[in-house]
Structures are given as C-alpha cells and as structure tokens.
Amino acid sequence: MTKKILAFALAALMAFALVGCDNAAEGEVLTMGTNAAFPPYEFVGENNEVAGIDAEIAAAVAEKMGMKLEIKDMAFDSLITAVSTGAVDVVLAGMTVTEERKESVNFSDSYATGIQVVIVTEDSAIASLDDLAGKKIGVQTGTTGDIYCSGDYGEDAVARYDNGALAVAALQNGQVDCVVIDNEPAKAFVEANEGLKLLDTEYAVEDYAAAIAKENTDLLDKFNAALAELKEEGKIDEIIAKYIKA
Ligand code: ARG
Numbered sequence: 435m436t437k438k439i440l441a442f443a444l445a446a447l448m449a450f451a452l453v454g455c456d457n458a459a460e461g462e463v464l465t466m467g468t469n470a471a472f473p474p475y476e477f478v479g480e481n482n483e484v485a486g487i488d489a490e491i492a493a494a495v496a497e498k499m500g501m502k503l504e505i506k507d508m509a510f511d512s513l514i515t516a517v518s519t520g521a522v523d524v525v526l527a528g529m530t531v532t533e534e535r536k537e538s539v540n541f542s543d544s545y546a547t548g549i550q551v552v553i554v555t556e557d558s559a560i561a562s563l564d565d566l567a568g569k570k571i572g573v574q575t576g577t578t579g580d581i582y583c584s585g586d587y588g589e590d591a592v593a594r595y596d597n598g599a600l601a602v603a604a605l606q607n608g609q610v611d612c613v614v615i616d617n618e619p620a621k622a623f624v625e626a627n628e629g630l631k632l633l634d635t636e637y638a639v640e641d642y643a644a645a646i647a648k649e650n651t652d653l654l655d656k657f658n659a660a661l662a663e664l665k666e667e668g669k670i671d672e673i674i675a676k677y678i679k680a
Contacts, residue, residue, distance in 0.1 A: 464501040466492045467522035469510035471597035473622040474677035475528035475546075475642075478507070488526035490673045491545060491664070492644075498660035509596065511576030514538050518647050524657065528616055530578045530640040540650075541643040542657050545670055549617040550579050550637035553605060556629050560612055563635055566591075572601035572610035579614040582638060602627060616640075618678060 470476040470484045479485030484505045496503040506522055513525045518538050530548060531541045554560045560569065566587055573580040575594040584592050593610050595601040601613045602623045614637060615623075624630045644661075646654045664670050 461500040461502060463504050464492070464496040464499065464524065465504045465506060465522045467506050467508055467513050467516045467525045468527040469513065469597065470505075470507045471599055472528050472616070472619050474618055476526075487546070487673055487677050488528065490676075491661075491670060492524065492526050494664050494669055494673070495657055495660040498663060499656050510574055514645065517645050520647060523646070523650070523653060525645040528619070528642050529645055531643050532578060532581075534581075535645065538648070539645040540648055540654050541645055542654060543661055544641035544643045545661060545665075546642040546674065548640045548642050550582065550614055550640070551617045551620045552633040552635060552637065553602065553613040553615065553620050553624060553630055554611070554633060555605065556631050558611070558631075560633065562633065563637060566612065569611040570609070572604045572613040574598050574601060574615065577615070578638065578640060579616070583614050598623060602630070605630065 466489075468476045468484060468488060470478050470486075472486075474486050475488045476484055476486040484507055489505060492505070493503045506516075508516060510527060513527055513529070514535060516522045517525045525539075528546075528548060529535075531544065535541070552560070552563070552566070560566065569587075569591065570593055571583045571587060571591050572593050572595060573583055574597055580592060580594060593601075593604065595604060598613070598615050598619050601610070601615065604610045605613050606627060606629070613620075613623075620632055624632055644657060646657065661670070
C-alpha cells in the first residue's frame, strides 16, 4: 500500500518536473509594446488578443529567436519610453523611423512602408493639402501625423486624440475638418464608417521598423537577422498580404 502511494507520488513528481522542463524549453519571453488601435497593423481581435501584421511579424521573429512573444497594449506616445526603460523589449506599432526617435532608440531594418494621408467627409470642400490651412486637423497624439501637422499648420490647428478611431469619430461629429493618419488604418477607418473618403494625396512616405533600446544591441542584431531570414522566405510578404489586399 505505502509502496503504491510512493510510486504514485513519484510519478506525480516526475510529471511535475517534466512540465517544468517543457516551460524552460519554450525559452525566454520577448515582450512587445504596441498601441492596438491601428488596423491592420495592430488591433484587438478574437479572445481580446492583439492581432495584425505587427503581432504576426513579431511572433515569427520571436519564434526564429527561440522566444515566446508577449504583447503589451499601451498609449502610442508612451512606447518609446517603455522600450528605452526596458518595460518592453521591442516596439512594433506601425512606427515610423524618424531622426528624433533615433535619438532615444535604435530601429531595426524596415519591414513596411507607410504613407500619411488625409481623411475628410464625403461632402468636404478640402481637396488638397493646401486647403488644410486654417482647418482643424485631427491626429493621434505623438504620431508623425501629429508632428508634421503641428509643424506645417501650427499647434492650434491640431486636435490630438488617444487613437485614430477617436480622431475619426471627431471628424464624423464635425469637431475636426480632417484626420491625418497612415494610409492603411485610414483605409480601414473609411471602410468601417459611412460618409468618409481619402484625399488623393501623399503627405509623407515613411518606413516602419521595430524600436529597440539603445543598449540592447544584441537583440537588435538578432531581430534583424531573423527579419532578414523571414523576408527571404517570403514570410513577411505573406503576413502583409494576409491583411492588405493588393
Ligand atoms: N506611423 C505613425 C508614427 O510612427 C503612426 C503610428 C501609430 N501606431 C499605432 N499603433 N497607433 O508616428
């Protein structure tokens, strides 16, 4: 009887140890910061999980590095601080490479292109960038859209919102005359909402890349190596094509 119990206890212990081993074999966790209100790059999908191009690219990169991806959703304008202080390992957020951001973080090789575009209501008199003078422009706080518009049209011309969807809601309510945002989210917002259209104009063409802390050059090298392999394998194109129909 006691032998049986002992054998049982031993078996249970071994099963436990095995589970422990399994976890260790999964490897380290790579934490990614993002702002998941930017479809199709990141959005909250099924089961409240962050889905989209950036989430899938980061997961593929993490897998290549033998790591497990964990995503933290936060305000866009806190992402650079989060990565440079080590609260997250990497940021993928449809984030544009800019000289100013490069003073705080390193950027990986680019994995996509973004274009700043203008959303207006269908009946809008605004037809080109020149018409934006004197108008109220909705932007997401801290984005390049915010930075360019504040510079080109003045601080007072810009109304800042926590995310693109709120800026678009403000456009529909008549609180702003247009929204300046990246082209793919812009298309998604125009599709999902009645009475909106895109101006046929490119305000700025930009490169998206992952941001990594300055001192974490080891991760930067590994990330770039994994990304290069994924590009070569056609995996990056595949992920993008899944979300963006040509
Ligand atoms: N590309 C723009 C920037 O870097 C906007 C990115 C916004 N991304 C987001 N996940 N909300 O400033």
